[in-house]
Structure formats: C-alpha cells, structure tokens
Amino acid sequence: MDLEGINKKVLEKLEIAGFTIENLSILTSEELSSKIDLDIGEAKKIINKAQHKLGIQPISAMKFLELESKRGKITTSSNEFDGILGGGVWTQELTELAGGFGSGKTQLCFQLCINVQLPFEEGGLEGNAFFIDTERTFSPRRVVEMASYRELDVEEILNNIYISSAVNTHHLFSIVDQLDEIIPEKNIKLLIIDSLASHFRSEFIGKGKLVERQQKLMKIAELLIMIAVKYDIAIVVTNQIIANVEEFLFGSPEEPALGFAWAHRPQQRIFLRKSRGSSRIARLFDSSRMPEREALFYVTESGITDAPYSTELFE
Numbered sequence: 001m002d003l004e005g006i007n008k009k010v011l012e013k014l015e016i017a018g019f020t021i022e023n024l025s026i027l028t029s030e031e032l033s034s035k036i037d038l039d040i041g042e043a044k045k046i047i048n049k050a051q052h053k054l055g056i057q058p059i060s061a062m063k064f065l066e067l068e069s070k071r072g073k074i075t076t077s078s079n080e081f082d083g084i085l086g087g088g089v090w091t092q093e094l095t096e097l098a099g100g101f102g103s104g105k106t107q108l109c110f111q112l113c114i115n116v117q118l119p120f121e122e123g124g125l126e127g128n129a130f131f132i133d134t135e136r137t138f139s140p141r142r143v144v145e146m147a148s149y150r151e152l153d154v155e156e157i158l159n160n161i162y163i164s165s166a167v168n169t170h171h172l173f174s175i176v177d178q179l180d181e182i183i184p185e186k187n188i189k190l191l192i193i194d195s196l197a198s199h200f201r202s203e204f205i206g207k208g209k210l211v212e213r214q215q216k217l218m219k220i221a222e223l224l225i226m227i228a229v230k231y232d233i234a235i236v237v238t239n240q241i242i243a244n245v246e247e248f249l250f251g252s253p254e255e256p257a258l259g260f261a262w263a264h265r266p267q268q269r270i271f272l273r274k275s276r277g278s279s280r281i282a283r284l285f286d287s288s289r290m291p292e293r294e295a296l297f298y299v300t301e302s303g304i305t306d307a308p309y310s311t312e313l314f315e
C-alpha cells in the first residue's frame with residue numbers, strides 16, 4: 001500500500017491488519033482508531049489520503065464536467081443505440097442490460113468484448129475484456145464470426161478476451177475479489193457479468209432469503225462501482241426479467257428481476273426486447289445522465305448493427 005505522506009511503519013501496521021486503500025476509504029476516523037492503535041487525527045489523515053487516491057474527494061462541478069468529458073466510451077456498433085447512451089457504454093459506470101431470452105443481451109456483450117479492443121477513433125478503448133460467465137453461454141465461435149465480418153484479427157481478438165465461469169454466488173464474489181490483480185495485469189477495460197441474475201435468483205428463493213439476497217446484491221453493486229471508478233473501466237451486467245404485477249410502475253407486463261435494492265445501483269439501466277425479425281429495441285429506462293429513450297438495432301450474423309441485411313427488408 002502506498003499513501004503519500006503516511007509513515008511507512010504505520011502503512012505496514014495497516015497492511016498486516018488487513019486494510020486496503022478501498023476499505024480504509026469508507027471508514028470513519030473513530031472506526032479506524034478503534035481498530036488499530038492510532039489517534040483520531042492520524043486516522044483522519046489516512047482516510048483522507050485513501051479517499052484522495054481513489055478520487056472520492058469533493059471536486060467542483062466544473063472539474064467534474066471536465067473529467068466526465070474525458071470518460072471512455074465503447075461503441076455498441078449501432079449509432080442509434082450509442083446515441084441514447086450518450087456515445088456508447090461509458091467507463092466508471094455500472095450498466096445493466098435487462099431483457100427476456102433471445103433479446104440480445106449476450107450478443108451485445110460479445111460485441112462489446114470485441115469493440116473495447118478497437119482504437120479510440122473507432123469507438124474502442126484499446127483495452128481487453130473480462131467476461132464472467134454464469135450460464136456457460138460464452139461462445140468463442142460466435143465472437144470469431146462477428147470479428148471476421150469486420151475483418152479484424154480474429155486470433156488477437158480472442159487472445160484479449162478473458163473468461164471465468166462462476167458456478168455460484170460465492171464463486172462470483174471470489175472472482176470479484178481477484179479483480180484488483182486481474183484488471184491491471186491484463187489491461188482490462190471492460191468487465192462483463194452475464195448473467196448477474198441467474199445465481200442470485202436460483203440460490204436465494206423465497207421470502208426468508210430475501211434480506212440476505214438484497215444484502216449480497218448491494219455488496220456486489222458497491223464493489224463493482226468502486227472497481228469501475230478505480231480502474232476507469234466499463235462494467236456491464238445482465239439481468240433477467242420477471243412478470244410485472246404492478247404494471248403501472250414500469251408500464252410494461254415485464255420488469256427487470258433482482259428487485260428494488262438492486263434497482264437503484266446501476267447508473268444506466270437498459271431494457272432490451274425483441275421486435276420484428278432480427279430487430280431489437282433498447283430502452284434506456286433509468287439513467288443518471290440521459291433521458292429515457294428508445295433505439296432500434298439489429299442482431300445479425302455480423303453482430304450488432306444499425307441496419308438489417310437487405311434480404312430481411314423483404315421479409
């Protein structure tokens with residue numbers, strides 16, 4: 001651990017006690033001084049430095065605007081879709097893709113795994129992707145198909161996508177715990193969890209497990225948002241849908257799963273649904289910076305596009 005202006009011996013003591021810059025940054029000085037032999041003033045200084053390092057110190061709105069304009073964006077490969085998102089999928093944000101089966105969530109994730117590798121001027125971040133697969137749906141062949149249509153170096157594209165299968169929520173947390181090593185080491189600029197919903201929904205069934213599920217979801221959301229900001233990466237998670245009992249709330253017979261505790265966490269929430277043929281509709285329904293809008297895009301052999309194949313026009 002490296003915190004400017006803090007004595008080496010104190011840093012060692014903190015490390016031995018299991019502290020990291022992240023967990024220090026969310027403590028109060030009273031909590032820290034009670035856990036380790038430090039006076040309040042020194043504890044305050046350490047927390048301040050940790051927060052500074054993570055960029056969670058107060059900054060002016062003007063500075064915020066300047067930093068925001070420099071934020072990286074990954075193109076979806078559809079101009080219309082990028083448009084409703086303010087230029088694509090942003091770094092330092094948690095983006096949720098919710099939708100029914102076949103709505104295009106996984107296809108969009110594959111496309112983003114390719115696009116994150118593109119040069120900046122082509123809508124990429126010149127970085128790599130990490131795909132946490134909970135449903136064993138990652139398909140290298142499909143990625144090859146998409147990449148070859150765009151005449152990209154297929155081997156390089158595959159070499160720059162890292163995959164882990166998470167077999168349950170416990171395993172998912174343990175992978176997330178490893179991200180501090182994996183992200184810098186592999187130059188990850190996009191992290192995907194496809195799907196976040198599956199294990200949470202299958203492991204915590206019934207009212208008795210609801211509180212535990214909510215707590216774990218809040219925890220994972222908190223960890224993901226912290227990681228997105230710390231490493232300036234984009235994080236995309238997929239969510240399933242459930243029947244909506246109170247249709248007036250969401251205005252549709254279906255709504256994203258995982259409930260209210262989760263609902264407030266992602267900065268961007270996108271609802272995908274099937275339309276005619278290979279067309280899909282993306283609705284940005286909850287965003288911290290963009291209005292609610294819809295975009296039409298297509299899932300074709302070449303991947304995500306703005307326009308269908310010409311043959312489909314005569315369907």
Ligand SMILES: Nc1ncnc2c1ncn2[C@@H]1O[C@H](COP(=O)(O)OP(=O)(O)OP(=O)(O)O)[C@@H](O)[C@H]1O
Nearest residue numbers: 099100101102103104105106107108145299300301
């Ligand atoms: N090689 C391909 N060429 C053209 N379209 C394809 C191809 N592979 C998949 N698709 C389209 O993508 C759809 C599957 O989308 P996707 O796998 O993204 O669904 P999903 O939203 O992840 O669903 P689930 O909830 O089941 O995981 C298929 O129904 C098909 O329309």
Ligand SMILES: [Mg+2]
Nearest residue numbers: 105106137194
């Ligand atoms: Mg899928």
